[in-house]
Amino acid sequence: MAPLTLHEDPRSGNCYKIALTAALLGLPLARKAYDITRGETRTPEFLAHINANGRIPVLQIGEGADARFLPESNAACWYLAHGSALIPADRFAQADMLRWMFFEQYNHEPNVATLRFWVSILGEDNLSPEQRAAIPAKRAGGDAALALMDRHLEDNAFFCGDAPSLADIALFAYTHVAGEGGFTLSDYPAVQAWIARIEALPGFVPMD
Amino acid sequence: MAPLTLHEDPRSGNCYKIALTAALLGLPLARKAYDITRGETRTPEFLAHINANGRIPVLQIGEGADARFLPESNAACWYLAHGSALIPADRFAQADMLRWMFFEQYNHEPNVATLRFWVSILGEDNLSPEQRAAIPAKRAGGDAALALMDRHLEDNAFFCGDAPSLADIALFAYTHVAGEGGFTLSDYPAVQAWIARIEALPGFVPMD
Numbered sequence: 001m002a003p004l005t006l007h008e009d010p011r012s013g014n015c016y017k018i019a020l021t022a023a024l025l026g027l028p029l030a031r032k033a034y035d036i037t038r039g040e041t042r043t044p045e046f047l048a049h050i051n052a053n054g055r056i057p058v059l060q061i062g063e064g065a066d067a068r069f070l071p072e073s074n075a076a077c078w079y080l081a082h083g084s085a086l087i088p089a090d091r092f093a094q095a096d097m098l099r100w101m102f103f104e105q106y107n108h109e110p111n112v113a114t115l116r117f118w119v120s121i122l123g124e125d126n127l128s129p130e131q132r133a134a135i136p137a138k139r140a141g142g143d144a145a146l147a148l149m150d151r152h153l154e155d156n157a158f159f160c161g162d163a164p165s166l167a168d169i170a171l172f173a174y175t176h177v178a179g180e181g182g183f184t185l186s187d188y189p190a191v192q193a194w195i196a197r198i199e200a201l202p203g204f205v206p207m208d
Numbered sequence: 209m210a211p212l213t214l215h216e217d218p219r220s221g222n223c224y225k226i227a228l229t230a231a232l233l234g235l236p237l238a239r240k241a242y243d244i245t246r247g248e249t250r251t252p253e254f255l256a257h258i259n260a261n262g263r264i265p266v267l268q269i270g271e272g273a274d275a276r277f278l279p280e281s282n283a284a285c286w287y288l289a290h291g292s293a294l295i296p297a298d299r300f301a302q303a304d305m306l307r308w309m310f311f312e313q314y315n316h317e318p319n320v321a322t323l324r325f326w327v328s329i330l331g332e333d334n335l336s337p338e339q340r341a342a343i344p345a346k347r348a349g350g351d352a353a354l355a356l357m358d359r360h361l362e363d364n365a366f367f368c369g370d371a372p373s374l375a376d377i378a379l380f381a382y383t384h385v386a387g388e389g390g391f392t393l394s395d396y397p398a399v400q401a402w403i404a405r406i407e408a409l410p411g412f413v414p415m416d
Contacts (some may be wrong), residue, residue: 052354053315061300070303092269095278097289098306102280106313107261133341148261150275186326 002062004080005030005052010208012036013113013123013173014073015057020169023205025084036128037121047159052136072175077166094162100159100167103145111142113174116181139182144174146178146188153190164201172198177207210270215258218416219329220244221321221381222281223265228377229285231413233292244283260411281381282309285374288353294374305368306359308375311353319350321382324389347390354386354396361398365405380406384416 004031008015022029034040034056034099042054050056051071059076061068070076081087086108088094115138118127149171152159159167176195179185185192212230214237216223230237242248242264250262259266259279267284278284278403288297316347323346326335357379360367367375386401387393391401406412 052359053311068300070300072307072309074310075303075307078306079299082299082303091287091290092276092278095283095290098286099278099280099283100280102310102313103261105310106280106317109314110318130341130345133338137338151260174409 001028002066003030004028005060005063006076007032007034007041007058008058009034009036009041012056013177014109014205017073017169017173018059018080020032020173020205021086021166022200024086024164024199024203027080029099042090044107046051056061067145072111073103074166074170077169081166085163086169088160088163088165097160097165097167101170102150104167104170107141107148108145108171109174111138111145112181112183114179114181115142115183116174116177119182120180124208142181142183143180143187146175146183146185146191149175149187150190153194158194164198168194168198170191173207187194211234211238212236213268214273215240215242215249215266216264216285217242217244217249219245220264221324221385221415222317223282224379224415225290225377226267226284227267228381229288229294229374229412232294232372232409232411233288234411235288253330266345269404276357282313282374285377287402289365289374293371294375294377296368296371301343301368305373305375308367309378311356312375312378315356316353316379317351317382319346320386320391322346322389322391323350323391324382324385327390328388338370350386351395352387352390354383354391354393354399356395357402358396358398361402366402376402 004027006015006018008031010033019029036056040046048052050069053071054087055071057073057076059070059079061070078087088097115135118124118131143181158164159171172195175191212235214223216227216239218241227237244264247263255262258277261279263279265281265284267278267287269278278287286295296305323343326339328330366372367379380403383399
């Protein structure tokens with residue numbers, strides 16, 4: 001495989017998903033750090049060559065003139081896991097795995113990850129009035145996502161059956177640090193047991 | 209294939225994605241309508257049997273005791289298009305298609321679709337103060353998403369190369385009705401030309 005480079009902010013759970021996928025698969029991954037709070041992913045060079053959307057993570061595949069760039073954390077995980085056991089082969093199971101990954105980006109990340117970013121990285125004193133007004137809805141949305149996960153994990157070891165898949169990696173990234181956004185993980189015991197199962201996987205690496 | 213049923217609100221672009229995918233593939237699809245503004249997807253029966261997340265669309269595969277349920281519009285499209293030309297086989301192209309589909313759910317739908325829902329379906333007079341406060345950020349986010357699409361489509365007939373894929377279907381659903389949310393599509397001429405290409409595809413069906 002061509003050399004792989006992760007353009008990341010090491011505090012970002014979206015970036016960690018890709019690093020964790022590579023680690024579980026035993027794939028070497030170079031890492032290049034940016035500070036999103038200093039606008040380092042909005043420079044003209046970043047926008048022109050790495051991601052016109054001005055966001056990390058971006059997975060770079062290859063180097064120099066042949067390099068290709070893949071934004072969106074869950075798409076990058078999909079690229080890395082192509083043909084591996086982290087993507088179920090069965091038609092329904094594969095779609096069901098993607099269902100949890102889209103749920104993660106739509107119902108979970110904008111609530112659980114955004115509150116962590118606001119509370120622990122930006123700091124509550126630095127929020128705009130619009131951000132402050134949005135906190136209660138994001139708190140409720142994040143708790144609803146965690147409760148839905150908890151009910152599913154009461155009957156399932158992993159999100160898609162008996163083995164870990166990309167759905168678990170995608171949802172683990174911000175769930176295991178949800179406390180940093182003010183969520184109470186002990187309210188979700190099945191989620192806590194699942195976090196322990198993920199952390200016990202061979203090749204697991206913690207977030208920086 | 210087992211009988212397919214779409215649980216939908218016909219005004220929802222997320223539901224339309226699934227109907228359009230089925231039409232382009234020539235797959236028969238039964239449809240069961242709910243009114244989300246009347247809470248018809250939050251009833252105990254819906255939550256217990258169809259989607260614990262209380263949302264449509266849900267693709268039902270099979271009937272009776274053997275039925276399986278797949279929430280999340282883009283995951284349902286993936287299930288339908290399995291093995292078809294709407295999903296590129298190449299490893300990078302497949303991940304790149306998913307990249308645009310995750311972009312759609314994270315950067316596009318929460319802005320472009322939500323403003324359409326607020327303006328054209330709920331009505332501006334019925335919005336909460338928090339929703340009103342969120343309008344400027346959603347307007348800016350939606351215009352940024354449309355501008356990014358426009359730049360990509362200046363050089364590409366479709367989102368992933370020369371042929372339509374699920375990325376086009378996912379992004380078409382709310383883009384072609386963005387005017388109902390107050391966006392000005394004539395500001396994005398490459399997007400307008402792409403809309404015309406989608407509408408000319410064999411098997412295309414319009415939104416209800």
